[in-house]
Amino acid sequence: MTVVLKLGGSVITDKDRPETLDGDALERAAAAVASVDSDTDLVVVHGGGSFGHHNASEHGVSTTEGTHDASAALAIHGAMTTLNGFVLQRLLERDVNAVPVHPFSVAHRDRDGRLSLPTGQIRTLLAEGFVPVLHGDLVAHEGAGATVVSGDELVADLATDLEADRVGLCSTVPGVLDDAERVIDRIATYEDVASVLGESESTDVTGGMAAKVRALLALEASASIFGLADLDAFLAGGEPGTTVE
Numbered sequence: 184m185t186v187v188l189k190l191g192g193s194v195i196t197d198k199d200r201p202e203t204l205d206g207d208a209l210e211r212a213a214a215a216v217a218s219v220d221s222d223t224d225l226v227v228v229h230g231g232g233s234f235g236h237h238n239a240s241e242h243g244v245s246t247t248e249g250t251h252d253a254s255a256a257l258a259i260h261g262a263m264t265t266l267n268g269f270v271l272q273r274l275l276e277r278d279v280n281a282v283p284v285h286p287f288s289v290a291h292r293d294r295d296g297r298l299s300l301p302t303g304q305i306r307t308l309l310a311e312g313f314v315p316v317l318h319g320d321l322v323a324h325e326g327a328g329a330t331v332v333s334g335d336e337l338v339a340d341l342a343t344d345l346e347a348d349r350v351g352l353c354s355t356v357p358g359v360l361d362d363a364e365r366v367i368d369r370i371a372t373y374e375d376v377a378s379v380l381g382e383s384e385s386t387d388v389t390g391g392m393a394a395k396v397r398a399l400l401a402l403e404a405s406a407s408i409f410g411l412a413d414l415d416a417f418l419a420g421g422e423p424g425t426t427v428e
């Protein structure tokens with residue numbers, strides 16, 4: 184069983200305060216990840232939250248607007264590796280065999296923005312009993328310098344390439360909400376939800392919920408979007424929150 188799990192940056196950080204961790208939430212997420220049985224091949228991806236988005240926004244960098252300035256690139260990538268260090272540390276404290284995989288070092292986009300993410304190292308790490316931990320990052324982008332890649336995009340690529348059985352996005356909301364703030368149970372087409380989908384309420388250069396749903400609709404496997412309270416339920420095999428088919 185292969186599971187790809189994204190821990191939303193908005194969950195594990197305080198998204199409104201630059202470079203501030205939500206230690207309690209990260210602790211809860213780490214405890215949930217530690218409960219996954221060792222037969223499961225688990226890949227964790229985390230987003231940026233208040234690490235990465237603020238830096239990217241300050242430098243005018245997004246998934247389509249790039250930079251050729253190495254110090255800007257280092258500021259954005261550095262914020263993400265700092266957060267990655269905190270995530271790894273919390274996972275290791277819970278005896279999760281977590282190791283980092285930094286997309287900036289391995290992935291790239293072509294001129295049309297199409298992402299290539301090699302997965303040989305991830306497959307090998309999984310086979311050797313590790314839990315690879317990737318994160319939203321910068322990637323080399325032909326003709327644009329370096330642009331942002333969101334954790335959601337990485338999840339979609341990984342899920343396809345690794346033929347994941349289950350895909351989960353743990354966010355700060357309990358699922359995709361309708362205009363009465365109720366969790367929508369299932370989404371089959373973008374048109375079903377286009378009118379209620381918005382961007383993130385905080386600084387977010389990668390498109391918030393709308394981009395998430397688009398990325399998940401493109402997948403073969405069905406995927407769940409849920410809140411931290413439902414992370415245990417998802418990892419235990421349930422389908423909490425919103426299922427994107």
Ligand SMILES: Nc1ncnc2c1ncn2[C@@H]1O[C@H](COP(=O)(O)OP(=O)(O)OP(=O)(O)O)[C@@H](O)[C@H]1O
Nearest residue numbers: 191192193230232354359360379381383384391392
């Ligand atoms: N219809 C909707 N239902 C739920 N959330 C929505 C909706 N429309 C917009 N949003 C926004 O999308 C946000 C979730 O997307 P966001 O990208 O911030 O989450 P994340 O993946 O957890 O964080 P990050 O991108 O930092 O990793 C919610 O906090 C909310 O502000």
Ligand SMILES: C=C(C)CCOP(=O)(O)O
Nearest residue numbers: 230231235319333334389
């Ligand atoms: C802003 C950067 C560098 C990464 C964003 O990743 P996301 O939070 O998954 O959208």
